[in-house]
Every structure is written in C-alpha cells, then in structure tokens.
Amino acid sequence: TLRGHQNSVHSAAFSPDCKRVITASLDTNAKIWSVESGECLHTLHGHGLEVHSAVFSPDGATVLTASSDKTAKIWCAQSGKCLQTLQGHRWEVFSAVFSPDGALALTTSEDRTAKVWRVESGECLQTLRAQGPRFTSAVFSPDGKLALTASLNPVAQIWRVDSGKCVHTLGGHRNSVCSATFSPDGARALTASQDGDAKVWSVASGECLHTLS
Numbered sequence: 001t002l003r004g005h006q007n008s009v010h011s012a013a014f015s016p017d018c019k020r021v022i023t024a025s026l027d028t029n030a031k032i033w034s035v036e037s038g039e040c041l042h043t044l045h046g047h048g049l050e051v052h053s054a055v056f057s058p059d060g061a062t063v064l065t066a067s068s069d070k071t072a073k074i075w076c077a078q079s080g081k082c083l084q085t086l087q088g089h090r091w092e093v094f095s096a097v098f099s100p101d102g103a104l105a106l107t108t109s110e111d112r113t114a115k116v117w118r119v120e121s122g123e124c125l126q127t128l129r130a131q132g133p134r135f136t137s138a139v140f141s142p143d144g145k146l147a148l149t150a151s152l153n154p155v156a157q158i159w160r161v162d163s164g165k166c167v168h169t170l171g172g173h174r175n176s177v178c179s180a181t182f183s184p185d186g187a188r189a190l191t192a193s194q195d196g197d198a199k200v201w202s203v204a205s206g207e208c209l210h211t212l213s
Helices: none
Strands: 009-014 020-025 030-034 040-044 051-056 062-067 071-076 082-087 093-098 104-109 113-118 124-129 135-140 146-151 155-160 166-171 177-182 188-193 198-202 208-212
Touching: 020 062, 030 062, 062 104, 071 093, 071 104, 093 135, 104 135, 113 135, 113 146, 124 155, 135 177, 146 188, 155 177, 155 188, 166 198
Parallel strands: 009 051, 051 093
Antiparallel strands: 009 020, 020 030, 020 051, 030 040, 051 062, 062 071, 062 093, 071 082, 093 104, 104 113, 113 124, 135 146, 146 155, 146 177, 155 166, 177 188, 188 198, 198 208
C-alpha cells in the first residue's frame, strides 16, 4: 500500500520498466514510488491546486501532470525537478498525455480546448476546440500523427496533430462520449458513451464499423 498523500488519489500509472509508479492527488502533489519497496522516491511539489492525472514519458525519463491550477507540468523522474510548465489554458486541466515518441504532450481543459505542446520548449503548437462542452479525453495515435478527442457532446473527433485540423467527426452516439482510444495499429478508433454503447470506427474514413450495445 502506497501511503503518503493527504487527499484522494485521482490516478496511478506504472513507468515503462514497471519499476516505479506515479500517483496524482487532490492534495496538489504527485508522487513517484518504488514498486519493489513501496518507498516514496519523490514528491512533485509545484501545482497550486488538485492534480488530476500523472503519467511517465515513453522512455520513463520524465513525468507529465495535469492540474486544476490551469497548467500541466513536465518533471524529471530521476530528480523530481520541474522542467517545464505548460501555460495557456484558461481553466483547469483534466488530462495530459505524451506522444508515442515523447516529443509532444496533449492536454484537455475545462476551457473546452485541447492543446498540443512541444515538450522540450513548452511551446503550444496547436489548439483544438470542442464543438460545445469540454473534451473528456484526448490521446495520440500510435504513430503520433493524429489525435482523438472525446467530448461531453455525443461526438468524438480525429485531428491532424501537425495542423490542428479536424479530419473526422465521429457522430452517432446519443449521449456524452466518456472516452476514446486508437487500436494498436492506428487503423480503428473505439468510443465509449453514456448512451450505453461503444462504437468501432474506421480512422481513414470516419465510418462507424460496429456498434457494441
């Protein structure tokens, strides 16, 4: 049992080598833990409000956190030092993920946008705008060229990362889309909705291939 946070823990994720775990908490901190010993290796101080998510980069060298303080932060996983603060959202940031090569980050916010960032510089490269209420999730495709967003609207959207252009709007659900993800080969997208259905989509055409109900 990894004890040390002073409030609810919102997320937990393994490092790529499975030797460490990163946790995010409402106590405004994230913590890096040793899987073998259960020891807290680093407490990542710096956010001013709740931390909603925390993940390791694909190489395990850095950590990405998302917070209600309107920022995401990139940290050195070895030292616990903050390397970059990603500033630009106008409301709380709910999620943040790395691209498969670790060069980019993708964040979602209550401000009804998702943003693509360059990890090394902290520069915002693209802003993706929701068609109404906020995005519920955002992920990169396996090749890092596309982003897939889910929304409180009954749609998901596929975007070009290099241009920020929406390629396909995946409509057909009857209620909010809670999450969306790519297949490992990047050829299909999978959405899950509060309408009780999941749907499988062609990434190339945007066509709904199957409804799982």
